[in-house]
Amino acid sequence: MTTHFITAEIDLQESPLALQQAIEAELQKRGEPLRWAVTDVDTEQQQVTVEAIVMGEER
Template sequence: MTTHFITAEIDLQETPTELQKVIEAELQKQGEPLRWAITSVDIKQQKVNVEAVVTVES
């Protein structure tokens, strides 16, 4: 098992609950998320940047 630091740009959602689901689904594509955080929000472009640590089976 290895860990990876990743970043993702996600479309801003209508509600915080929807945003969390979309972020978690996107991170699952890269591996199993250990932790993640929204690091910036661009209101004009309706995007959020997320940094995460994920584990991947070797």
């Protein structure tokens, strides 16, 4: 198992709880999220940028 730094773009959701669930679901596809943060919000494109550290299998 190794850790990886990833960046993901997630569509804005109707509520903060829905946004958190969407972020966690997307990160889970890439490994086990250890830590993540929203680092940018693009209101024109209706997306947030998330940076995360995930643990996963070696690539």
